[in-house]
């Protein structure tokens with residue numbers, strides 16, 4: 001069996017949504033201290049919907065494929081949905097990653113979370129009210 005799925009190879013070779021959003025509403029940058037890879041996500045948000053998302057990843061093929069897939073999964077989606085995106089969902093959408101490469105998909109989840117936190121810190125009024133009980 002091939003180590004990487006067709007989807008991983010496709011998103012690695014032809015990553016979607018690569019680049020920078022100059023006037024991004026939220027930016028999240030994360031790194032993995034062990035491998036030294038870095039990922040930055042840029043979000044453009046309007047009416048609580050992710051209108052645009054771009055990424056820059058200085059990292060391994062799995063990190064590039066994970067960021068590309070993650071952007072596809074949240075583009076056009078409500079912010080609340082993007083907030084719930086897990087690295088597992090990213091890896092599943094890529095038809096799996098080898099176990100020792102799962103941490104690469106974690107970068108995508110974390111970068112999106114950080115970008116959303118950045119957005120909420122700039123727009124505290126948009127922050128969903130925590131449910132109690």
Ligand code: FES
Pocket residue numbers: 032035036037059060061062063101103104107
């Ligand atoms: Fe570092 Fe993949 S090896 S993110």
